[in-house]
Amino acid sequence: MESMASAAIFYGVAAVVLGSALYVVVGRNLVHSAFALVAAFFGVAVFYVYLGADFLAGAQVLIYVGGILTLLLFGVMLTNRIYNLNLRSGAIQVVPGALSAGLVFALLVWIIQSVDWGAMDAGDPGPTSESIGRLLMGDYLLPFEIASVLLLIALMGAAMLVRRRGSGSS
Amino acid sequence: MSDAVQSLSRFLPELILMGALAVVIVADLLTQRRPLKSSTDLLNGITLVGLFGALVTSWQALGAVEAQSLFASMLADDGLLGVFRPIFCLTSIVVLLLSMRSKELEGVRLGEMLALLLTVTAALMWMAGSVNLVMIYLSLETVSVASYIMVGYLSSDRLSNEASLKYILFGAVSTGAMLFGLSLLYGMTGTLDLYGVRAALAEGAFGPGLLFVLILIAAGIGFKIAAAPFHFWCPDVYTGAPTPVTAFLSVGPKAAGFAILIRFFYLGLAEPAGGGAIAPVGGADWQMLLMMLAVITMTLGNVAALLQTNVKRLLAYSSIAHAGTMLMAACVLSVDGVQAIAAYLAIYLFMNLGAFAVVILAHRVTGSFEIDSYAGFWKRSPLLTVAMGIFLFSLMGIPPFAGFLAKWYVFAAVINAGLGWLAVIGVLNAAVAAFYYVKILRVMVIDQETGPTPALAFSRLDLGLLVLLVVPNVLGLLFWGSLDRVTEYSQTLLDLG
Numbered sequence: 001m002e003s004m005a006s007a008a009i010f011y012g013v014a015a016v017v018l019g020s021a022l023y024v025v026v027g028r029n030l031v032h033s034a035f036a037l038v039a040a041f042f043g044v045a046v047f048y049v050y051l052g053a054d055f056l057a058g059a060q061v062l063i064y065v066g067g068i069l070t071l072l073l074f075g076v077m078l079t080n081r082i083y084n085l086n087l088r089s090g091a092i093q094v095v096p097g098a099l100s101a102g103l104v105f106a107l108l109v110w111i112i113q114s115v116d117w118g119a120m121d122a123g124d125p126g127p128t129s130e131s132i133g134r135l136l137m138g139d140y141l142l143p144f145e146i147a148s149v150l151l152l153i154a155l156m157g158a159a160m161l162v163r164r165r166g167s168g169s170s
Numbered sequence: 171m172s173d174a175v176q177s178l179s180r181f182l183p184e185l186i187l188m189g190a191l192a193v194v195i196v197a198d199l200l201t202q203r204r205p206l207k208s209s210t211d212l213l214n215g216i217t218l219v220g221l222f223g224a225l226v227t228s229w230q231a232l233g234a235v236e237a238q239s240l241f242a243s244m245l246a247d248d249g250l251l252g253v254f255r256p257i258f259c260l261t262s263i264v265v266l267l268l269s270m271r272s273k274e275l276e277g278v279r280l281g282e283m284l285a286l287l288l289t290v291t292a293a294l295m296w297m298a299g300s301v302n303l304v305m306i307y308l309s310l311e312t313v314s315v316a317s318y319i320m321v322g323y324l325s326s327d328r329l330s331n332e333a334s335l336k337y338i339l340f341g342a343v344s345t346g347a348m349l350f351g352l353s354l355l356y357g358m359t360g361t362l363d364l365y366g367v368r369a370a371l372a373e374g375a376f377g378p379g380l381l382f383v384l385i386l387i388a389a390g391i392g393f394k395i396a397a398a399p400f401h402f403w404c405p406d407v408y409t410g411a412p413t414p415v416t417a418f419l420s421v422g423p424k425a426a427g428f429a430i431l432i433r434f435f436y437l438g439l440a441e442p443a444g445g446g447a448i449a450p451v452g453g454a455d456w457q458m459l460l461m462m463l464a465v466i467t468m469t470l471g472n473v474a475a476l477l478q479t480n481v482k483r484l485l486a487y488s489s490i491a492h493a494g495t496m497l498m499a500a501c502v503l504s505v506d507g508v509q510a511i512a513a514y515l516a517i518y519l520f521m522n523l524g525a526f527a528v529v530i531l532a533h534r535v536t537g538s539f540e541i542d543s544y545a546g547f548w549k550r551s552p553l554l555t556v557a558m559g560i561f562l563f564s565l566m567g568i569p570p571f572a573g574f575l576a577k578w579y580v581f582a583a584v585i586n587a588g589l590g591w592l593a594v595i596g597v598l599n600a601a602v603a604a605f606y607y608v609k610i611l612r613v614m615v616i617d618q619e620t621g622p623t624p625a626l627a628f629s630r631l632d633l634g635l636l637v638l639l640v641v642p643n644v645l646g647l648l649f650w651g652s653l654d655r656v657t658e659y660s661q662t663l664l665d666l667g
Binding site: 107111114115116118119125138139140141146147149150152153154156157160161163 | 241
């Protein structure tokens with residue numbers, strides 16, 4: 001009974017994630033699309049909970065929903081004229097596009113069915129933040145440091161992009 | 171933790187680069203109010219010292235001690251990384267010198283550009299050393315993000331912006347595909363470590379599913395080395411980017427892409443079969459995949475180059491063709507192929523950067539990148555014409571220039587591996603390539619100039635740069651022995667023998 005309910009919630013959330021993600025792409029109003037993205041991100045956080053990744057779920061909400069999306073919404077709403085802008089992403093070559101997308105989808109389904117993924121039983125979920133912290137400061141120290149270098153140059157690049165045009169030389 | 175501290179002593183070139191990066195960022199902030207010239211000179215100096223320090227330390231580290239894994243098996247400090255480190259440092263040093271003489275970058279504040287150059291040099295080293303899927307992705311992404319910014323550095327230039335945007339879009343798609351492939355591979359094998367991947371794949375046959383994953387990952391690597399059919403960004407980005415950045419992209423990321431290709435396929439997807447040979451595991455025929463990529467890349471690059479009228483576009487297609495030639499060597503399935511790639515890159519560095527140096531110096535007077543604008547160059551500057559001739563003959567692979575040696579390594583490895591048909595396609599391609607390289611020379615020597623012809627003046631830096639790039643191309647054959655000894659180190663891959 002419990003697993004039935006669990007499965008029902010899972011598929012319900014999956015439907016919300018897919019539906020809102022679709023709306024983000026096809027929606028005409030930028031602000032509506034941004035709000036649909038909130039639902040998609042929240043849904044993904046729920047998936048993390050299902051996988052027993054409590055820290056990741058929290059980080060997802062804090063960073064994506066709380067940080068990035070809020071910033072995105074501010075950006076959209078503070079930009080003149082964009083609020084009422086009707087976006088229409090043109091669709092060209094619908095048939096070849098749909099065909100190749102369908103082909104890739106079929107291929108992926110087939111691979112997911114055919115490969116032995118060696119799935120493990122996760123057991124009872126427990127707090128993961130301690131082991132993540134130990135790994136980041138131990139085995140994954142170098143990737144952790146390199147990620148900070150990556151963020152540093154991304155920051156520099158962003159600062160460079162927003163620098164007023166024409167004053168690039170001063 | 172002690173492992174990390176111990177690893178630092180073999181991480182010296184990267185540490186020097188990161189130190190120089192910190193100094194450049196601070197110095198750039200402190201000199202904001204100073205006149206452009208003095209601040210640029212200071213920053214160039216710091217960057218040059220950092221790169222030179224990294225070059226010296228990486229040269230000293232080359233083959234000094236036995237192969238060892240660093241930072242809890244994130245990086246492999248072995249002969250392959252040892253040979254690639256100096257290649258990256260030399261590339262960046264030449265690119266730095268080129269950027270000092272580039273007309274496009276004149277009057278532009280270069281602080282960020284130099285910081286990016288230092289970062290990207292270190293990131294290339296991380297790429298070449300990574301033996302962990304996380305490291306492969308992170309280092310590749312660092313190189314990509316830095317390259318996007320460098321390509322769009324001239325924020326007031328429309329072409330530069332367009333190139334950057336195209337690069338980002340193609341880059342996002344291909345790294346996305348690669349990341350998806352890596353995650354599927356992780357799902358199949360349950361480990362991020364390349365040696366663990368190999369062990370898991372050796373146990374069972376994964377067949378077509380694995381091949382699909384490999385195609386996804388090849389898309390990411392193919393994007394970096396500009397192999398067809400992942401090359402679409404290449405001509406536009408090469409044309410739009412500031413020319414020193416183009417020169418950098420055509421050598422640095424390409425070399426690191428090949429290092430990752432070798433690590434991923436030779437260590438992660440194959441097991442040692444004795445005598446330096448390897449045997450694929452997991453039941454996916456990736457040798458065939460690489461051979462197809464090599465043939466398509468070579469042929470497409472060379473044929474498309476025939477039609478170009480812009481010299482940067484032509485060199486873009488020529489660099490695609492050279493990637494195809496090196497991909498042939500990657501199909502060899504033994505350490506001979508690894509050495510061939512390393513030797514090819516070591517020589518390609520001088521011949522390709524040389525061609526770009528001539529393009530940059532010519533642009534100072536002609537203000538154009540069209541091949542037609544080179545008409546009558548022989549009379550205006552015999553020196554530049556002769557230099558260009560040497561670089562182009564070297565790119566063609568004609569003896570006695572060093573390019574011949576590069577081609578020789580690749581073809582010898584391919585023929586020794588019994589892939590005669592591949593070598594035949596390679597030779598045919600080299601013949602096609604001769605047409606478009608000679609076309610540039612024909613315009614320079616035979617065509618008559620129209621309109622006014624301002625004389626060319628060289629600074630001491632220009633002459634030094636040309637000598638630095640010409641000498642290895644001319645005297646390459648004399649140093650065959652030393653090149654062979656040095657690149658032989660690249661055959662020592664950690665855990666391969």
